[in-house]
Amino acid sequence: MVVKPPVRFQVCPQCGWSEEQGHRWDRRRQIYKTFWRSTRCPNCDVEPVRECPNCSAPIPKADADACERCGETYPWRKD
Numbered sequence: 356m357v358v359k360p361p362v363r364f365q366v367c368p369q370c371g372w373s374e375e376q377g378h379r380w381d382r383r384r385q386i387y388k389t390f391w392r393s394t395r396c397p398n399c400d401v402e403p404v405r406e407c408p409n410c411s412a413p414i415p416k417a418d419a420d421a422c423e424r425c426g427e428t429y430p431w432r433k434d
C-alpha cells in the first residue's frame with residue numbers, strides 16, 4: 356500500500372503568499388517524491404518559509420496562524 360505524502364505548504368513571510376508542496380509518483384521506486392514548485396515568492400522575490408521557525412514542524416495549512424506542534428504564532432501572522 357502506498358501512502359500519499361502529507362500536505363505541506365510554503366508561505367511568504369512578507370506578503371502571505373502560499374503554495375502547496377507538489378508530489379509526483381516515482382514508478383520505479385514505487386514512492387511519491389515531493390518537490391517545491393517555487394523557490395522564491397512570485398510577489399516579493401524572497402525565500403518562502405517551509406517549516407515552523409521555532410520547532411521546524413511542517414506547515415500543514417496555507418492559512419495556519421500558529422504551529423500545531425509548539426503552539427507558537429507564525430511570525431508572518433503577527434502584526
Ligand SMILES: [Zn+2]
Nearest residue numbers: 367370396399
Ligand atoms: Zn511575498
Ligand SMILES: [Zn+2]
Nearest residue numbers: 407410422425
Ligand atoms: Zn513550531
